Amino acid sequence: MGRLTGKVALITGGARGMGAAAVRIFVREGARVLIADVLEEPGRALAAQLGEAARFQRLDVSQEGEWEAAMAAAEAMGPLNVLVNNAAILHAAAITQTSLADYQRVINVNQVGTFLGIRAAIEPMKRAGGGSIVNISSIDGLQSKNGLIAYSASKWAVRGMTKCAAIELGRYGIRVNSVHPGGIDTVMGNPGAMSFEKVSEFYEHHALPRVGLPEEIANMALFLASDEASYCTGSEYPVDGGWNAGLRNERLPGS
């Protein structure tokens, strides 16, 4: 028996990257999965590869009016048990170079999209008798970097919203947690498609001195989605190779 046998999950941004890794792992563990993304071709191709267990629905998470159809498509597969709010965009620019339009575009997808997803999942999950919402935040929702004013704001918001939702929804058996990936080898984390070895050089001072793999994040989403996490809610789960612990300092002993 799989770790998600009998469950239905909606995964936003499921057409590629970490979302697609979660889709594959959830299906392997017995879930039926709705892939919801703006990228139609890869989303449909992934659903076709996985057969009966997966379907694709076009969804722009920032558009309030599109969530109802997405939830209906998920519930057509069975009662909705899991929502992974994974879709996001990155805009890297100095604060002085960040236009209001750039800032709002990031907030609309990453923060507003997560809010709309949480809100849309409440009634379906109540009907299902409970559920698990997994919000993909970032290392930049625990700390930050220069150049990430909008992205970091959105990812700190996701972490905060997670706690509010956990407190409001626990009484309905709905758990809500956030996952905080470090640097991961996807289009977002490695836009130049550098080799694993080359991109890992960026992480040479990390406790685990390499880039992370999408499956390593999906495995945490799997745990939080499953009944194994039955007493976990309102918390943040870093999967960052130790980045948030600090960096190895070559001027000090023990490096």
Ligand SMILES: NC(=O)c1ccc[n+]([C@@H]2O[C@H](COP(=O)([O-])OP(=O)(O)OC[C@H]3O[C@@H](n4cnc5c(N)ncnc54)[C@H](O)[C@@H]3O)[C@@H](O)[C@H]2O)c1
């Ligand atoms: N890659 C990293 O290094 C890294 C690090 C920390 C956190 N994260 C987070 O992990 C999650 C997954 O990122 P990834 O690296 O797989 O990125 P990715 O760019 O490879 O995939 C993101 C997916 O989201 C979809 N998407 C974007 N805007 C959307 C919208 N408005 N509506 C629906 N779908 C939309 C894209 O089409 C794409 O399929 C994101 O929340 C990201 O912020 C990534």
